[in-house]
Amino acid sequence: MDTKVAGIRTACDARGRVAELLALREQARRGPSEKATEAQHAKGKLTARERIGLLLDEGSFKEVEQLRRHRATGFGLEAKKPYTDGVITGWGTVEGRTVFVYAHDFRIFGGALGEAHATKIHKIMDMAISAGAPLVSLNDGAGARIQEGVSALAGYGGIFQRNTRASGVIPQISVMLGPCAGGAAYSPALTDFVFMVRDTSQMFITGPDVVKAVTGEEITQNGLGGADVHAETSGVAHFAYDDEETCIAEVRYLIGMLPSNNRENPPAAPSDDPADRRGDVLLDLVPADGNRPYDMHQVIEELVDDGDYLEIHERWARNIICALARLDGQVVGIVANQPQSLAGVLDIEASEKAARFVQMCDAFSIPIITLLDVPGFLPGVDQEHGGIIRHGAKLLYAYCNATVPRISLILRKAYGGAYIVMDSQSIGADLTYAWPTNEIAVMGAEGAANVIFRRQIAEAEDPEAMRTRMVKEYKAELMHPYYAAERGLVDDVIDPADTREVLIASLAMLRTKHADLPSRKHGNPPQ
Numbered sequence: 089m090d091t092k093v094a095g096i097r098t099a100c101d102a103r104g105r106v107a108e109l110l111a112l113r114e115q116a117r118r119g120p121s122e123k124a125t126e127a128q129h130a131k132g133k134l135t136a137r138e139r140i141g142l143l144l145d146e147g148s149f150k151e152v153e154q155l156r157r158h159r160a161t162g163f164g165l166e167a168k169k170p171y172t173d174g175v176i177t178g179w180g181t182v183e184g185r186t187v188f189v190y191a192h193d194f195r196i197f198g199g200a201l202g203e204a205h206a207t208k209i210h211k212i213m214d215m216a217i218s219a220g221a222p223l224v225s226l227n228d229g230a231g232a233r234i235q236e237g238v239s240a241l242a243g244y245g246g247i248f249q250r251n252t253r254a255s256g257v258i259p260q261i262s263v264m265l266g267p268c269a270g271g272a273a274y275s276p277a278l279t280d281f282v283f284m285v286r287d288t289s290q291m292f293i294t295g296p297d298v299v300k301a302v303t304g305e306e307i308t309q310n311g312l313g314g315a316d317v318h319a320e321t322s323g324v325a326h327f328a329y330d331d332e333e334t335c336i337a338e339v340r341y342l343i344g345m346l347p348s349n350n351r352e353n354p355p356a357a358p359s360d361d362p363a364d365r366r367g368d369v370l371l372d373l374v375p376a377d378g379n380r381p382y383d384m385h386q387v388i389e390e391l392v393d394d395g396d397y398l399e400i401h402e403r404w405a406r407n408i409i410c411a412l413a414r415l416d417g418q419v420v421g422i423v424a425n426q427p428q429s430l431a432g433v434l435d436i437e438a439s440e441k442a443a444r445f446v447q448m449c450d451a452f453s454i455p456i457i458t459l460l461d462v463p464g465f466l467p468g469v470d471q472e473h474g475g476i477i478r479h480g481a482k483l484l485y486a487y488c489n490a491t492v493p494r495i496s497l498i499l500r501k502a503y504g505g506a507y508i509v510m511d512s513q514s515i516g517a518d519l520t521y522a523w524p525t526n527e528i529a530v531m532g533a534e535g536a537a538n539v540i541f542r543r544q545i546a547e548a549e550d551p552e553a554m555r556t557r558m559v560k561e562y563k564a565e566l567m568h569p570y571y572a573a574e575r576g577l578v579d580d581v582i583d584p585a586d587t588r589e590v591l592i593a594s595l596a597m598l599r600t601k602h603a604d605l606p607s608r609k610h611g612n613p614p615q
Contacts, residue, residue: 132331139263148180157170175199179219193228200229202239203236221349222260257349264284264315265288281326283335287315290312321404323401326400359417365588365589392414400445409425415592423510425461432463434462434466434480459499489611498526523582
């Protein structure tokens, strides 16, 4: 007796059933049609399976629920029940390490989420959490499947709940490769890292049509929620690239810097860069004059293995740098003020950027190195009204709460509250070093002299000469390079050329650090 399933006629014996299975799998792998695939490529976008092929090691992908189909009826859905239901889920490896993935297939229902679609995602998320392995979502979907109503919305709720449960347990990476609108945008926002591709990916809560109807403002999809907007203005995207191939290659690189879960250490890598390599160039890179800018990126390049690092949020809040790198093969997180942008001051966005980065490093056992050259917090009405107090407190809270090894290095200026917030010894830094060019004080010498010696300057026959004299006196008394070291607030003043060797030796000593936080359900960080 013969049977016919999905247009495939097979004999009812074992060999026939296997042939039937293989035909169904091939049908699922091909997708809805060649025309749909051509339409996807015409938009400059890869298919879901092509993307998974770029992400995972060749031949390593194991698919889950490939033959799943929706059960919805009405609005013509009962006549259209494609395999996979518009999302491909499974696991594979990246450089031999297990990684879980789900990828929206825009060719099927526009990648829109329905009940079966959501259930598949829930399952793979649960598997990732149980296995203790990173989860990567390749997002290219049109939001909730309207024909399935509230069932689709409930599916998003299950994703959000799992995103939150996985937070700080396994790395979660969202790769935006198409549209992401409405409530769907909240899942990427809950994950650790967001990648976007220019021109083809967008994220927004309300689209351009709604914005125009409500506010009268006219704007394109990319202008409202494109990759550059989120990488430079909103801070929603950590990375933005010109094409999918480069984007996915960088996702692989990032995974190689992260542990599989919060119970493991980040993967070490052999390094040919000598641990005791001197950095004599640092003596010329950083001007002794605190008013002269320089590029902190060059300092980082000189310190880390082979000058190689991955900057997080490179184009947002540029006055602070957050990066992952290696020192003697061990992964470290670097937080550094950038004197080339706003003189390296801390403001609302810089505080938020660094606080989130510090929390991520602490969650995944990545030691933190802080490079200070900070003149203070940015003054201004907009900053105060915008809540610089609570936003700055986020960074303070993140550092104080972090139990990973923490080393701070003061290159030049470290003034006022910003010095305290940037992982000073008083808030728990394990080791604090300084270069001979350091200036640690409540404020700059000029401002301090104007406050302390205001009367003497005003009453002097030559006020400018008196001000110059008082500034010099204040510097000599309270801002010389060894003032903090004499009081035990700096563990050592070091030769800049020895910085790499000192940091590597210190990290090796701190590798077995163990610190316990008070017993509590969770803290209540400033919002």
